[in-house]
Amino acid sequence: MRPLSILILFVLLFRLHVIGQNSLYPNLLNHVSCSILLTPSAPIEENDISNFLQTDRFDVKLIKYRHQFGRGSELTDHMSGLFVNETDFRTLWPSGQVKADYTDHLRRFLEKLPASIDLYRDNLFICTYKNRNQEIITYCYFQDGRLVAYAHPVLPVKNKLKASSVTLNEELESAKKDGRSVVWYGDELKLNIERQAKENRVNIYKRASSVSVKLPEKIAPLDRVLVPENSVICNALPTTMRQLMEGGHPATAATLEAWRSYRADVEHITMQFGEQLQTMADIKKEMLEGKRDMVLLVAHLKGTELFIGDERISLDKIKAWGKRQTPSSGNRVAVLCVCNSGNQNYTVGSLFWKTHVNPLTNILKENGYFDMVIAPDHVILRPETTSFLENLLKNRSIQEIQQWFAGWGFWVFKD
Secondary structure, three states, X not given: OOHHHHHHHXXXXXXXXHHHHHHHOOOOHHHOOEEEEEEOOOOOOOOOOEEEEEOOOOEEEEOOOOOOOOOOOOOOOOOOOOOOOHHHHHHHOOOHHHHHHHHHHHHHHHHOOOOOHHHHHHEEXXXXXXXXXXXXXXXXXXXXXXXXXXXXXXXOOHHHHHHHHHHHHHHHHHHHHOOOEEEEEEOOOOOOHHHHHHHOOOOEEEEOOOOOOOOOOOOOOOOOEOOHHHEEEEEOOOOOHHHHHHOOOOOOHHHHHHHHHHHHHHHHHOOOOOOEOOOHHHHHHHHHHOOOOEEEEEOEEEOOEEEEOOEEEEHHHHHOOOOOOOOOOOOXXXXXXXXXXXXXXXXXXXXXXXXXXXXXXHHHHHOOOOOEEEEXXXXXXXXXXXXXXXXXXXXXXXXXXXXXXOOEEEEEOOO
């Protein structure tokens, strides 16, 4: 037999051997999970491998490794959590820098958790981390008197992403069965967490990692209905040619007529509101001192500037208004019909130079103006805005609105 033929035969036999080996361990990488145990001021146990990270309230440790396929296994008497093979653990963090970044991200999440044990019993916490193509999702839940978490790699390629989606569905189905909601903190992943939560009809509350205030001790239920009796609206859509031009719209009679008609639709839908906020000073006073249950803002955002009538204000200046002197009632909701006001990846600039912008939602949170913000993460047009407002004001619960409208985030926070 010629040497070339021998080489080709050897390669074919090797490939068959690899395929056979892989068939014994299907989807191993898809189901790698690294367990971490969260226990307040707990001593290092005999089976702990190392201290993973430390915070003021938790010591998080890596615990004993072993092969783990799928969701988990029965817990032993000596350990609490889930387990992973040491080799696969290195796959989860291919570099020391990713591990350092992730642990820092997780530390910030833990430091924002409230002290209330009830909140852990009632909710599944999801912490997401993204660094270029490295994505990690961490599930945290209350078990046997302890807060337990496990990290799971999300591989952003089609066949691997499907396995991560199955794992997420298992967590969401379990949460629904137990009557728990989902609190999601962190980065947007290729895994569409919000869509899958809606498909499973599980309430989901979002929190951007860039917001510095702690999570609330108690989250307002989504089954409440927002009513206009104790609400106020600011309909700031343009009505003049000057306002049109300032907002960057085409200065034509047809465009002006279209925007006036749009504004009239909003006025008709929201006619139940007794009071209107007319100026920037009105809005500022409501943010800093207001006591209404709901504030509805319909306005145009261009770049980093918000337009209210003939006035404009930058997002940085709204941030500079400062925090409320007295905490809100615990039930205040802001509804922002403002393009990209909930977009955590919002950028401005040219094709070659873009700058990330802290969205309006985050600013309202950081300043403590509201307890919940409902806002879109995309550009909204007239049909979507009017449909959203009609459903919002037809005694629909916040939960129903969340299920029907994709791309509208429900952001929670409290000082």
